[in-house]
Amino acid sequence: MRIVLKIGGNEIDDAAFLAQVTALVGTLRKANHEIVLVHGGGKEITGLLKSLGIETRFVDGIRYTDARSLGATEMILSGGINKRLVKILQLAGIGALGASGVDASIMVAEKITRDGQDLGLVGEVSAVNVRVVENLIREFVLVLSPVSLDKNSGGSLNVNADYAAAAMASFLKAELVIFLSNVPGVINAGSVMPRIKESEFEELKKNGVITGGMIPKIESGLRAVKGGVRIAFITDADGARKIASGTNAGTQVTV
Numbered sequence: 001m002r003i004v005l006k007i008g009g010n011e012i013d014d015a016a017f018l019a020q021v022t023a024l025v026g027t028l029r030k031a032n033h034e035i036v037l038v039h040g041g042g043k044e045i046t047g048l049l050k051s052l053g054i055e056t057r058f059v060d061g062i063r064y065t066d067a068r069s070l071g072a073t074e075m076i077l078s079g080g081i082n083k084r085l086v087k088i089l090q091l092a093g094i095g096a097l098g099a100s101g102v103d104a105s106i107m108v109a110e111k112i113t114r115d116g117q118d119l120g121l122v123g124e125v126s127a128v129n130v131r132v133v134e135n136l137i138r139e140f141v142l143v144l145s146p147v148s149l150d151k152n153s154g155g156s157l158n159v160n161a162d163y164a165a166a167a168m169a170s171f172l173k174a175e176l177v178i179f180l181s182n183v184p185g186v187i188n189a190g191s192v193m194p195r196i197k198e199s200e201f202e203e204l205k206k207n208g209v210i211t212g213g214m215i216p217k218i219e220s221g222l223r224a225v226k227g228g229v230r231i232a233f234i235t236d237a238d239g240a241r242k243i244a245s246g247t248n249a250g251t252q253v254t255v
């Protein structure tokens with residue numbers, strides 16, 4: 001089956017986390033599943049921007065991106081993190097090919113605003129080069145940076161990695177998408193919700209239970225499911241391992 005895994009940037013520099021992800025991907029490949037591994041890089045991007053004296057601002061968990069931040073974002077995501085993941089997988093004997101949305105127009109995006117607020121050079125995926133992706137994932141784990149090709153300018157656009165994973169999963173007609181983060185799922189009143197529905201999401205967002213990066217993540221789960229993906233989960237590395245072996249873990253997103 002086709003599986004899209006999205007791994008968050010909070011732990012992408014943590015050896016134990018990377019070992020867990022590698023083991024998971026190895027197991028899935030051995031079982032002949034086709035994998036796209038979309039990665040974020042939030043923490044490292046913020047770190048580089050800080051050292052460049054660029055202040056980071058988020059609108060509903062989405063990073064406002066000006067031209068300088070986009071350069072730094074592309075460097076970290078499509079360069080540093082993407083290649084780090086490719087190397088780690090290959091070291092474990094897993095064939096991996098790294099690309100960003102820009103390469104072979106794998107993901108073409110269009111600029112967006114959010115509730116009328118300008119987000120700078122931020123876009124959402126409007127087209128995926130499905131033929132190329134299908135060919136690649138037969139042979140390789142496709143390690144994908146979410147930076148995408150701007151349909152109108154031919155430049156790059158920053159795309160939140162969760163949205164990119166949802167778009168990829170929908171265009172590819174994946175059966176499963178897992179948003180793997182540094183939290184075990186969507187937490188409400190101290191416990192992980194086994195499932196979240198769209199109606200509950202709106203309420204929990206309004207009440208301030210769901211904030212920051214969890215907002216685009218749940219929206220992405222909903223988009224994926226509406227886009228035809230059978231199963232969407234938000235969980236951590238341990239939860240993803242359980243899901244891969246057939247046990248539910250974390251939070252399933254349903255409409």
Ligand SMILES: Nc1ncnc2c1ncn2[C@@H]1O[C@H](COP(=O)(O)OP(=O)(O)OP(=O)(O)O)[C@@H](O)[C@H]1O
Nearest residue numbers: 008009040041042181183186187209210211213214
């Ligand atoms: N109700 C909630 N339950 C769990 N986490 C929540 C909740 N509300 C907000 N969060 C925050 O959402 C964060 C996850 O989103 P974040 O964007 O930081 O990570 P990511 O998407 O995994 O990484 P990246 O953005 O680098 O790809 C958690 O670390 C937590 O701080």
Ligand SMILES: [Mg+2]
Nearest residue numbers: 040042162213
């Ligand atoms: Mg995020």
